[in-house]
Amino acid sequence: MFWRILPHATACVASDSLFVLDVRQDRYFRVPAAASSEMLAWLDRNYSAVTPKAVIDTLIRARVLKEGDPEPTNVLKERVTIPAGLGRADASERGNGLPFRVAMSVASMRLSLRAFSLNHILTGIFTRGPMLPRSNVQAALAEAQAFERARRMVPIARNCLLDSLALERWLARRGLGSQLVFGITPEPFAAHCWLQTPDVILNDSFDHVSGFTPILAI
Known part of the structure; x- marks a missing residue:
C-alpha cells in the first residue's frame, strides 16, 4: 500500500522506514526517524485530518511541499498487488521491421x-x-x-x-x-x-x- 499525499508525491513504508517519492524533483526521500512517527500516525488515520505542522515542516524542508501546492492529504491510499502468475504467449517472430x-x-x-x-x-x-x-x-x-x-x-x-x-x-x-x-x-x-x-x-x-x-x- 502507498499513500498519494500530493499530486506529485507518494509515500510508503519499507522495513519500518517511511519513504516519499517526489516525481516533480525525480527524487526519493527517506523521512528522518525523528519525524516519521508523527507522519506515520497521520497517514494511518482512516479519515481526512488537518495535516500536522510537523509533517508540513518535514515536507517543506525536503522541498516536496512548496508555496502554491495543495494541502497534503492522508486519505488517498492505493494498494498494489504484484502478480505471481507466469504468462505464456505466442513466441512467433514479428516482421523484420x-x-x-x-x-x-x-x-x-x-x-x-x-x-x-x-x-x-x-x-x-x-x-x-x-x-x-x-x-x-x-x-x-x-x-x-x-x-x-x-x-x-x-x-x-x-x-x-x-x-x-x-x-x-x-x-x-x-x-x-x-x-x-x-x-x-x-x-x-x-x-x-x-x-x-x-x-x-x-x-x-x-x-x-x-x-x-x-x-x-x-
Missing part, C-alpha cells in the same frame, strides 16, 4: 526523458485514463515479449525507467493498457520500475520485483 520500430520507440522515449520532466511524462500517462483492453493479457504479453526480443538488438543502454516507459507507450498505441509500478528497497537503498497487468508482470520477473515495496503505481 520490428527492431527498427522498437529502436525508434526507445530513442523517442530517451529524448522525451531529456526534454521533459518525469512528472510531465507520468502525468500524461495518468490523465490518459484506463484503457478498456487492459484485460487482454495474452495480447499485451505477446507484444511485450516481441518488444523485448527486438530490444536486444537496439544499441541503447538499458534502464528500467526508459524501457518501461517505452514499452508502456508501445502498448498504449496498440490499445493495450498496463500498470507502471515504482518500487524501492531500503537497505541498501535501490529503486526500480516495471510494467504489469492484474495477472502478469510484462517486463520483469516476480522473483525480482517482489523484493521491492511499491511506492507508486499508474
Whole structure:
C-alpha cells in the first residue's frame, strides 16, 4: 500500500522506514526517524485530518511541499498487488521491421526523458485514463515479449525507467493498457520500475520485483 499525499508525491513504508517519492524533483526521500512517527500516525488515520505542522515542516524542508501546492492529504491510499502468475504467449517472430520500430520507440522515449520532466511524462500517462483492453493479457504479453526480443538488438543502454516507459507507450498505441509500478528497497537503498497487468508482470520477473515495496503505481 502507498499513500498519494500530493499530486506529485507518494509515500510508503519499507522495513519500518517511511519513504516519499517526489516525481516533480525525480527524487526519493527517506523521512528522518525523528519525524516519521508523527507522519506515520497521520497517514494511518482512516479519515481526512488537518495535516500536522510537523509533517508540513518535514515536507517543506525536503522541498516536496512548496508555496502554491495543495494541502497534503492522508486519505488517498492505493494498494498494489504484484502478480505471481507466469504468462505464456505466442513466441512467433514479428516482421523484420520490428527492431527498427522498437529502436525508434526507445530513442523517442530517451529524448522525451531529456526534454521533459518525469512528472510531465507520468502525468500524461495518468490523465490518459484506463484503457478498456487492459484485460487482454495474452495480447499485451505477446507484444511485450516481441518488444523485448527486438530490444536486444537496439544499441541503447538499458534502464528500467526508459524501457518501461517505452514499452508502456508501445502498448498504449496498440490499445493495450498496463500498470507502471515504482518500487524501492531500503537497505541498501535501490529503486526500480516495471510494467504489469492484474495477472502478469510484462517486463520483469516476480522473483525480482517482489523484493521491492511499491511506492507508486499508474
